[in-house]
Amino acid sequence: MNLEIKLAKVKEAPIVHKLMLEAFEEYRLLEVPSSALNESLESLINVLENGSDNVLLCFVNGEPLGSSRFSIKGDSLYFSRLSVTPHARGKGIAKAIIVA
Template sequence: MIVIQIKYATPSDAPTIHYLMIKAFEEYKDEVPLSSALEETTESITAALEDGEQALISYIHDEPVGMIRFRLKENGIYFYRLSVIPENQGKGIAKKLLKSLEEHAEQIKKTKVLCKVRMTVPKNIKLYNSLGYRIYDEELVYKPNGINIKVVSMMKQL
């Protein structure tokens, strides 16, 4: 059995968060438009963490293998950039990160966990559905380069 540890991140963890995110999002490098995750830097992540963003990092044998970034919103917790490095996908790490996030939400009296997912990534929609997340909205996100992205908003009521 794999033991997955989850720890809260600090701004000093930005390089680890960046590394995990880039490794996980590499599979989308040919998407049009390119995921903005691939344009982020350690510095932009550090700044976000210093400005109220939070993150959880998962470890197996003290090696970072996944992470999830999130912000507290009035109506719940909004997460994004859920990342598990490719060689560790399929081991329940994303599910464990989401479960930890949901437990955190309950501890701080938030009743909803929310996210947005590109419609071109059905495996993520399927994963979130399997954990009780439901689609409550669809929208077109307009990018400056004129390419639009269809996304669904998903939510889990705790």
């Protein structure tokens, strides 16, 4: 398995957005569904352009399978929207993103 994790660029926002929606879809029917399902592509692009968050994007054998937003505030590192597409779960992708 060839794993590559890199900072996402604004032009990759559609990939990140698609991964996030795929990963959170199973939570749509919960009493309180994830707000990730309501986030627009435009909102994500804005986040990447203004630098309020960064995004790690994970490719396995060249295919985008996971992502996570993160920000640094003071001495703390905050992760959000950790997303792994359902068919790729259980392969250590989320762990690899966090470690990166």
